[in-house]
Amino acid sequence: MPMLIRLSDGVFSQVQDDFVRLGDEEPVAEGDVIISLGRLLSGQVARVGGGRIGVWLEPADEVEALAGRLDEVDLVALAFPKFRDGRAFTSARLLRERLGFTGEVRAVGDVLRDQAGFMARCGFDAFSPADGSTVEAWAAAAGRHRHVYQRAADGRAPAFVERGSF
Amino acid sequence: MYRYDAVDRAVLADRAAEFRDQVRRRLSGELTEDQFKPLRLMNGLYLQLHAYMLRVAVPYGSLDPRQMRALADIARRFDRGYGHFTTRTNIQYNWIRLADAPDILDVLAAADLHAIQTSGNCIRNVTADPYAGAAADELEDPRVWCEAIRQWSSLHPEFSFLPRKFKIAVTASPHDRTAAKVHDIGLLLRRGRDGATGFEVIVGGGMGRTPYVGPTLKAFLPSDRLFSYLEAVLRVYNRHGRRDNIYKARIKILVAALGAEAFGREVEAEWEKIGSAGDLPGSEIARIRDAFTRPELADSPAPGDFEARRAAEPAFARFVRNNLRAHKLPGYAIVDVSLKGFGETPGDITADQMDVVADLAERFGLDEIRSTHEQNLVLPHIRLADVHTVWKALDAARLATPNINLISDIIACPGLDYCALANARAICVAQDIARRFEAPDRAEAIGELKIKISGCINACGHHHVGHIGILGVDKKGEEFYQLTLGGSGAEDATVGKMLGPALPIDRVTDAVEAIVDAYLLHRKDGERFLDTLRRTGDAPFREAVYADAH
Amino acid sequence: MKALTANRLSDGEVVFWKSGAWVERLADADVFAAEDTAATAETSARAQPTMAIDPYLIDLVETEGFWTPVSYRERIRALGPSNHERHGKQADGGDAVEALRHAHGAARSSGRVNLIRRK
Structure with a gap:
């Protein structure tokens, strides 16, 4: 099973990944599957039994397309084809803050420890590191900064709140 | 000066510690150069021709004496006794060792300075009118807004991996000393009819390969809505800016491709969805304002002798x-x-x-x-x-050359003497021109004339907005220079027009002198160079430079 | 002829390949006449990513008895910045540095502009 790091109630832990990614041409599968946005929207059946459904979004896919469909979805995987491609940060924030998605938001692709803090702030809660990071290293990187200056999807109090401006 | 509090200091300390860890991982081989490069760039560390270069942020160009001494200390201990101020009002050091960079960040942090986001595809150091807080013509001190922007943009979780770099300038004077209209965002402080302040927001200006004077996206943005609006602009850019071609990735290309109106509609729609939740509370702006030390200016002190x-x-x-x-x-x-x-x-x-x-x-x-x-x-x-x-x-100390805004007050990027991106040198060209016009009476008689030199198309030397712009190019392995005339980075922002074929290095100063002579010949009633040029067009100047080529 | 160059990881210093290691002066570098020996050196250098960054080959021409780079960018790397003659490798002086200063490659055959020397 590929390594997966999960963030839950502020704690990072290593978990088993039960999801299997299903290509658009692949037949219906048992268990938990991740399918493309196109396959989800086409309404094509992808699973048998009580397996969970995840949807895979490339950076150019607009999360707004999931509006109204999120109750069918347990997981949204946001791809970083290159770690320099920052579109998934926006996608994650919109999923959490605008679409109110409460399921798993997973970072997949070229996912490096040095972005762990930004990802957690934008609402990611599952990480599939490409750099072999241990859960300890990941947690240390994500928790590096004692203060933040902005509001984001993680509910952390920004500096202007900590300073008692309210 | 804005006084840092414990939060601001902790942010710098944590960032320095993070970078120390990243450098350690690179030196041990845990990180490849491909992985490390974007990380070091986000802390202003470049690999140049001869060594690493560290670019230290001078937020909105403000320094106090303690900070200036810390910069001197770094120049002595970690470099070769000097530094270089840039067109982003930052300072860079040319001879830095990778292994020393984390220690330098600690020295900087001890003086409330940093190198955060002085490079990389993120929101860069915000610049301001250098006369802010002192200028006779300003509405209010724009640095309060600059500091708020500095904090908001520092380690922004959503906007640290943009399609390309992003530069913001703020001015509160009718005379623009920041080149705001050739920035990704230019904020021009205005006073509304009810007396409240707001900003004219210019989006999508820029230089580089495709220069644009930015269009006004919003004529008057109430200042208390600034941060939700910035978030909307950045979000539209982060989602829709091009990532397939580095030369087309700046926001100016997106704005030009969609048209300012359509881009503005996208921003308005996003802004409405964000709402006031994206704004900084007024109390925080007030806190930042109060955290600025107020220079104790006396009431009309006697001018003495x-x-x-x-x-x-x-x-x-x-x-x-x-x-x-x-x-x-x-x-x-x-x-x-x-x-x-x-x-x-x-x-x-x-x-x-x-x-x-x-x-x-x-x-x-x-x-x-x-x-x-x-x-x-x-x-x-x-x-x-x-x-x-x-x-x-x-x-x-050789710091009193009386040449501000005159022909020898030349902007030049480091060019091929230092920069890994350059195609040609810029420094020696600037030196040669300055020497030619060293006679001070002649320079004053010529008056305001801004020469700006870049060693490559990236335009760090702002050549597009030089009254005379000089761009270094590589022509079959030789340094050549392309002249442009009529650019301006001020409130009358204009992109200069190419004058003619590129010239070899040893003809550049002669060409500048020919342009100056043509100007003096055609000048009416003490016009500035720029005004004569605008009146006559560039024909007389082209003739003067290229006459002997016929 | 070719030489292999890079910047050293730890301090960014311009370095040149010589028998399996990096040296600081072009005059000390291995000069490759054959494509295959040059390529072998490049492969070996790339296998040491914590020593130097992105090694690459440069073309050389003979000047005053020394091998000097064809491109002026590489000559500036081998010398130092032209606005600070006491900084960079040029500070050492000597015949090899003088040869670099006088070098002009095929593209600069006119020799009209002395490359280094402006201040």
């Missing part, structure tokens, strides 16, 4: 004519410190000179120093009675 010395000493009078600006209060002046000495490298300053400027700011300047995008320094609050003493001290 300022006028008498000006009448008696021609060299002092020349300095006063060229390097002093009107202060908002009587009895004070803004003093420009020239980093454009003849034969020197534009923007370069030695550690000893940094100490001199720090001492003068402390003794006579209410602890304030500014760096300008034209690669000079400013002492913004000098009593008229002290100007002569300050001038003497600057002159002894």
